[in-house]
Amino acid sequence: MNSNKIQKPLPANGKLGVLIPGMGAVATTFIAGVEAVKKNIALPIGSMTQMSTIRLGKRTENRQPLVKDFVPLANLQDMVFGGWDIFEDNMYEAAKTAEVLESKHLEPIRKELEAIRPMSAVFDKAYIKNLDGPNVKKGADKMELANQLMEDIRNFIKLNGCDRAVMVWCASTEKYVEPSSVHETLDAFEEGMRNNDPRISPSMIYAYAALNLSIPFANGAPNLTCDIPALIELAYRTGTPIAGKDFKTGQTLMKTIVAPGLHARAIGVSGWFSTNILGNRDGKVLDDPENFKTKEVSKLSVLEEIFDPQNNPELYGEMYHKVRINYYPPRGDNKESWDNIDIFGWMGYPMQIKINFLCRDSILAAPIVLDLALFMDLAKRAHMKGIQEWLSFYFKSPQVKTGLRHEHDIFKQLIKLQNTLRYIMGEDLITHLGLDYY
Numbered sequence: 332m333n334s335n336k337i338q339k340p341l342p343a344n345g346k347l348g349v350l351i352p353g354m355g356a357v358a359t360t361f362i363a364g365v366e367a368v369k370k371n372i373a374l375p376i377g378s379m380t381q382m383s384t385i386r387l388g389k390r391t392e393n394r395q396p397l398v399k400d401f402v403p404l405a406n407l408q409d410m411v412f413g414g415w416d417i418f419e420d421n422m423y424e425a426a427k428t429a430e431v432l433e434s435k436h437l438e439p440i441r442k443e444l445e446a447i448r449p450m451s452a453v454f455d456k457a458y459i460k461n462l463d464g465p466n467v468k469k470g471a472d473k474m475e476l477a478n479q480l481m482e483d484i485r486n487f488i489k490l491n492g493c494d495r496a497v498m499v500w501c502a503s504t505e506k507y508v509e510p511s512s513v514h515e516t517l518d519a520f521e522e523g524m525r526n527n528d529p530r531i532s533p534s535m536i537y538a539y540a541a542l543n544l545s546i547p548f549a550n551g552a553p554n555l556t557c558d559i560p561a562l563i564e565l566a567y568r569t570g571t572p573i574a575g576k577d578f579k580t581g582q583t584l585m586k587t588i589v590a591p592g593l594h595a596r597a598i599g600v601s602g603w604f605s606t607n608i609l610g611n612r613d614g615k616v617l618d619d620p621e622n623f624k625t626k627e628v629s630k631l632s633v634l635e636e637i638f639d640p641q642n643n644p645e646l647y648g649e650m651y652h653k654v655r656i657n658y659y660p661p662r663g664d665n666k667e668s669w670d671n672i673d674i675f676g677w678m679g680y681p682m683q684i685k686i687n688f689l690c691r692d693s694i695l696a697a698p699i700v701l702d703l704a705l706f707m708d709l710a711k712r713a714h715m716k717g718i719q720e721w722l723s724f725y726f727k728s729p730q731v732k733t734g735l736r737h738e739h740d741i742f743k744q745l746i747k748l749q750n751t752l753r754y755i756m757g758e759d760l761i762t763h764l765g766l767d768y769y
């Protein structure tokens with residue numbers, strides 16, 4: 332099935348609505364950053380669409396435009412924001428609570444942030460035990476809740492005069508669920524929605540609402556959400572791009588930078604121990620073992636797939652990989668992570684690498700939200716539908732077609748992304764062979 336019959340993208344005219352379930356630390360940092368960039372008082376650092384260049388043609392041609400000047404992306408001035416949260420705080424108040432950005436950055440955009448108030452959320456405490464809030468929808472069944480979300484989306488688009496919209500899930504991590512019969516087909520899923528099937532999570536209801544309206548959906552958390560056959564089916568039916576899961580920031584970003592290097596030079600790894608402390612609301616939610624499990628599964632798969640122990644048993648067959656997250660309130664959003672990597676080289680001699688990353692979680696996540704919103708909108712205008720594997724670059728646990736190996740190596744992910752952009756725009760793909768220069 333060639334479901335991605337790509338066409339030259341339609342121009343990005345008019346306003347792009349960015350709809351965000353979960354308006355906490357990541358969402359407010361993202362929105363505040365874009366508003367600050369719009370006012371020329373900040374730079375969108377970390378956003379490859381805004382800051383990175385892309386090589387076109389041969390090295391001798393010297394063509395290196397910025398990505399945003401190469402592909403027709405929505406202009407940041409044309410972006411408008413809305414979303415849902417279980418708390419009623421406007422974006423200024425929520426940003427204050429999140430304690431990521433300082434007053435000197437929030438005050439100049441206070442008016443814009445105060446104007447954005449979260450719509451009432453679809454929420455189920457069974458999926459997030461450590462949270463409770465007043466701003467929650469009521470409905471007889473899950474289908475009715477989905478209809479209410481669709482009504483919210485239509486109203487938002489109308490009120491803001493949007494030409495197009497995308498949805499990026501930035502809400503808390505839900506408890507771990509395995510795909511089961513209700514997730515298998517769209518019919519079973521819709522039946523489950525009408526019967527209030529407990530296996531359908533709130534994030535799936537948001538994704539269902541978006542996809543029904545042909546609105547691209549990207550999943551920033553490790554929840555299953557649209558990574559189930561029923562919603563993949565809906566995405567293809569409605570011609571809508573989907574991508575996920577779990578923004579690749581912090582420790583996993585470092586892993587997918589360092590591990591491909593060790594693998595490339597055939598350095599052995601006997602153990603990789605990762606631990607971190609995190610004190611924000613995300614950390615609180617992940618303090619519940621059922622929610623941590625969802626994150627753990629997403630984080631663990633990365634090394635296995637980069638090192639491929641089945642095909643490299645002498646180097647990685649015995650590797651022990653452990654990941655811990657510890658909730659530690661004093662640090663707030665400023666996560667600290669430690670990695671101890673036990674490696675071995677020539678003739679088996681052991682060595683160690685220590686990585687101590689003092690990062691800011693939402694500062695790393697915000698540019699990903701921006702790029703995903705812009706690229707998902709681009710994909711839609713290029714008539715791409717279903718799973719957008721070329722956006723794996725941004726995810727810890729990239730969604731791929733069933734049966735395909737994930738590609739976690741960030742450098743291969745980047746080449747895939749850049750070649751997809753070249754392909755969309757009718758430019759030559761770059762293989763890096765280079766023999767023709769000689």
Ligand SMILES: NC(=O)c1ccc[n+]([C@@H]2O[C@H](COP(=O)([O-])OP(=O)(O)OC[C@H]3O[C@@H](n4cnc5c(N)ncnc54)[C@H](O)[C@@H]3O)[C@@H](O)[C@H]2O)c1
Pocket residue numbers: 352353354355356357358415416417418429452453454455459462464500501502503504505533534551552553577578579580581611612613692693695696
């Ligand atoms: N910051 C990072 O580096 C990073 C990296 C990867 C993934 N993530 C994921 O991104 C998500 C957001 O992280 P954060 O730091 O902003 O967390 P946060 O706790 O500050 O914000 C999440 C918000 O979602 C809201 N929420 C929960 N369930 C909801 C629902 N059903 N509908 C609407 N709102 C709901 C919460 O009230 C909260 O305000 C988390 O799932 C996190 O695991 C973050």
